[in-house]
Amino acid sequence: MSDTTDTGPVLAADGTPLKRSLNRALRQQKMRALMLIAPLLLFVLLSFILPIANMLTRSVNNDIVADTLPLTVVELNVWDSDSGELPGENVYAAFVSDMVVAIEAKRHTRLGTRLNYESTGMSSLFRKSGRKIKNLDPATDGPFKDKLIEISEGWGKVETWREIKTHSVRITNGYFLNAIDMRRTPEGAQAQPEDKRILIKLFGRTLWMSLIITGSCILLAYPVAWILANLPMRTSNMLMILVLLPFWTSLLVRTSAWKVLLQQQGVINEILVWLGLIDDANRLVMINNQTGTIIAMTHILLPFMILPMYSVMQTIQPTYLRAAKSMGATNWTAFWRVYFPQSIPGIGAGSILVFILSIGYYITPEIVGGTKGVFISNRIAYHISSSLNWGLAAALGAILLAVVLLLYWCYDKIVGIDNVKLG
DSSP states (O other): OOSEETTEEOBOTTSSBHHHHHHHHHHHHHHHHHHHHHHHHHHHIIIIIHHHHHHHHHTTBOHHHHHHSHHHHHHHHTSOGGGOSOOOHHHHHHHHHHHHHHHHTTOHHHHHHHHHTTSTTHHHHHHHHHHHHTTOOTTTSOOOHHHHHHHOGGGGOHHHHHHHHHTOOSBOSHHHHHHTTEEEETTEEEEOOGGGOOHHHHHHHHHHHHHHHHHHHHHHHHHHHHHHHHSOHHHHHHHHHHHHGGGGSOHHHHHHHHHHHHSTTSHHHHHHHHHTSSOGGGOOOOSSSHHHHHHHHHHHHHHHHHHHHHHHHTTSOHHHHHHHHHTTOOHHHHIIIIIHHHHHHHHHHHHHHHHHHHHHOOHHHHHHOTTTSOOHHHHHHHHHHTSOOHHHHHHHHHHHHHHHHHHHHHHHHHTOGGGOOOO
């Protein structure tokens, strides 16, 4: 319908055209709605999107070599590293000029640490050489090739300069190569030595154990959620307190308690020996291995599986089962053909929640897992807090994020994310 007549446009009460007045009112309404959710959007941006973007940036960023040794990098780019000969005097002179500036800014040790991730010994080479290079004058003390080799034999090795040249690029795939047990070399990507190939194994262990933990939670949570959903409301609410009780206790305390329970001289083994089920000399080994990690994490994540299942099961009408039985179905047939399909959305929601949480756990595996029960998240935490190799930690985190998104996509294609419900 047109907003105009033979006498002109239809006007609002304030004299403006009706269409313009409606558009202005709609814009104001949208702005009010945006202002209401603006704090939430800002919180998500600061606490979720920006950290992930920063992580992805760190996984490929490699500015430190080019920023610390700008003159050296330029000279190395024209040096034929495949010739097997040491670089010329121009490279050594540029290196001394760069190092004098870097030593004054105290950046040479950071550079050495970065290169040490790729080649062991580089950190000590830069640190020890820096003490003597700082006394050199780039303008008057040349030539520098023999002097640097005299300071440290490392500067007389072709491999040292090849490492610097290889890792002088600003955008690198080296961290991602390291994350899949490979490394960036002058000859291209190569596999890590056999004794350093551990990260792919940790990725596989993390995914496999997370699936086991998720399956264990499903088996334990389903009957509990069914009982809670079919008991009278007053009794159900009382028992729900027991489900929520672990949330009132620190995660560290719960994990430490499992360490006490599972050790060979712990409560569980003592009870089994007292009952005569096992011999005192053959106590079960349930700590510092995968068994301990699975048991402890299943207990910790069980409430996250029970709650979605319970909320969905509450919506299933008991009349459906009675109708199935009235038509001749057995108890098992009525459950499997009528009740269970309606509870699948709760299982799906709980499974996604538990699986994603278990992949990222590192405190529990660190305490009860030992060397055989740790996850890739423990390695990420190690590189962030101990080795300070944030680039590798970011690459590992990015790969883990990609794996989770891929599994989420597969789940959506097979089951359908629209079928996941929380009640």
